[in-house]
Amino acid sequence: MRLGIFLCTCNNTVNIDFKKVKKGLGNEKEVEVVELHDQLCQGGLDYIIDDFRRFGLDGIIIVGCTEKKRIFERVTSGFGCDTFFLNVREHCGWVHERKEATEKAKCMLRAAIGYVALKSSIPEPKKIAVDVGYDVLVVGDGGAIEVAKSLSNLANVHLVTKNVQEWCDDVVIHVGEVKAVRGNIGEFEVEIERNIAVGRCISCGLCADACPKNAIRYDAVYTIEEGCDECGDCIEVCPTDAIDFHSREVIHAGQILAITKDKGKEWKWAAQFGIYTAAVDDEDALGKTIELVSNLGEIEKDKFLDLDLERCASGRSELIGCESCLPCPYGAITRDGDKIAFSDVSCQGCGLCTSLCPLSVPQLQEYPNHLIYSQIENLLSGDLAKKVLLFVCPEHFETLNAVGRKKINYPALLPLFVPCIDLLSETQILGAFALGADGVILLGCENCHRETIESTIKFANMTLSAFDLGSGSGSGSGERVLLINDGQLPDNYVKISADFVGKLNPSPLKNVKTAGKIDFDKPKREVLLDLIQSFSSRTKAHPTLVAENTQFPFADVLIDASKCTMCNACVNMCSTNALSKDENKINFVYGRCIACGLCERACPEEAIYLKRVLDFSRLVEKEGRKVAESELIACAGCGKLFMSRAAFERISGILREGEGKGELSVEAQLELLGYCGDCRASKAVEKVITFK
Secondary structure, eight states: OOEEEEEEOTTTTSOSOHHHHHHTTTTOTTEEEEEEESOHHHHSHHHHHHHHHHHOOSEEEEEEOSTTHHHHHHHHHTTTOEEEEEEHIIIIITTSOHHHHHHHHHHHHHHHHHHHHHHTTSOOOOEEEEEEESEEEEEOSTTHHHHHHHHTTTSEEEEEESOOOSOOTTEEEEESEEEEEESOTTOEEEEEEEEEOTTTOOOOOHHHHHOTTOOEEESSSEEEOTTOOOOSHHHHHOTTOOEEEEEEEEEEESEEEEEESSTTOOOTTTTSTTEEEEETTOTHHHHHHHHHHHTSEEEEEEOOEEEOGGGOOSEETTEEOOOTTOSOTTSOEEEETTEEEEOTTTOOOOOHHHHHOTTOOEEESSSOHHHHHHHHHHHTTSOOSSOEEEEEOGGGHHHHHHHHHTTOOOOOOEEEEOSOGGGOOHHHHHHHHHTTOSEEEEEOOTTSOHHHHHHHHHHHHHHHHHTTOOSSSSTTOSOSEEEEOGGGTTTTHHHHHHHHHHTOOOOGGGGSOOSSOOOTTSOHHHHHHHHHHHHHHHHOOOOOOEEESOSSSOOEEEEOTTTOOOOSHHHHHOSSSOEEEETTEEEEOGGGOOOOOHHHHHOTTOOEEEEOEEEHHHHTOOSOEEEEEOOEEEOTTTOOEEEEHHHHHHHHHHHHHTTTOSSSOHHHHHHHHTSOHHHHHHHHHHHHHHHO
């Protein structure tokens, strides 16, 4: 990978020592050339072209502002490479003092170099072909008819509306209300409820004449208003049987466009791919319509996730287990019996399931773990007094730009733009502290799932507190992880972040090196346990924090030894190897349990109880604990230990209740029970011969 770095001072208006930034790039093996200019967008374009030709660059990083992207992209597109833009003007030089602005810019550039280099090694996302077709459903009142008419030249359009004020022969109109939407793009099934079948109505007006409530109105078609008491007089006089109260009809459509009255208000089913929402008077309505038109016919869609469903703990043998990834906001993940079903067509790549799954079954193709941890490590590698990582949704790139343009001073937060903060798990947040962070801020957008993110943050703060890593002066006090909501922006962003950073004390972990490097490419639960082991060894703390009835995926397994027959059902059902059997003992490793409950449901003796508890002292344990043990009895023939005492007594009780059914008496069957499988066959033959 050969990179060109082009630094721009914007005519020396940026409060950054660019010479120091340039000097700091000397050890970056991917960097082939570094150019420093005062106004790159004016006189530096020829330098970029010349460097491409001389050094055979694979990509370039423009360091400065991001307002002149098109100029640079026109130049680099001819060389068939990507251009990465790093806005150190608004994000560093215009909002921080020179020293910290320079150091932050160095960290951001180091992270950008690592990102570009790693990104080039990630395969292009796989594509899937989807036949969307040309059937479109428009839903809404008022201006929805105009939208439907505009689409009718390109697609087969149906309109579901409550009020029809004009007719359009090119649009199939349904007077009613949407009650349910099922399926995916290309194959939506939309269930509507209607009172009058417009296709059968001949507009004779007999229904309106017969209505005692004057609840039937005519505009372009006859419609029944809210004043209807469903007396049925209209049904009796209708000559075509067009009236049927609350009749249901299913419409098939490839895509759906819902026109709402209020700007910004999402339609109930709008989360799925292929369903669009726009306000009738909103300029975004045109954009949504164009997006719909671009998806007509056959399209190619990114396959966002790789899934290893063989490791999924969703269920086995018709027993329901883990459901951490449900419900998916886009309907891409559903349950099919005891298995999880996944739809690549519906998936939008938000990454929420990757943060929720404790076993790392789903993985984002374009954003693998090593990519995010590499950025975290590079951003935290500088010499800032307080290292606070800022995870940001892309929607807020302009938010940071706006704050920068106002030149409002705020702490030197280290921004890491992720596809969506929904994909962040507790391991990435805690991993930042293991790599040297003093604090972490998450800056989410309106589409983020607040409840899930708050749960993740709560667990991260609890973990830090358990190991006396809180930000306050007292033991374990003060939270080091903060969520800034979309509604608090942009005006309160500076104040909230400044207050948070001001209360942070340096993390004790910064002064204690880790014993070994953590492998962040392992499944999430393994990484989490490694992080907790690292916190334990580096702080020498003995955690005592316990949370009962927790929503987090942790549980203790309790087994009633008097009932357990050592039948192996629980061990065989455990997807994480939290339970294992060693001759007459069952061992349990607390840290591996994800509280799926399969062991509890599978136990035929109802001997297992799953206790939802988060116990940090147990997470530190490397070895398992014995949770059940049964004496083994010896074979009456060969003397080999072959059956647990509990199983022997359980089967003996069943035989006694059987009242001697079969060729052998109860006593004979009980005697045979005392023999192992190898000896029992020959002994049984003797018994049968003797019996006869």
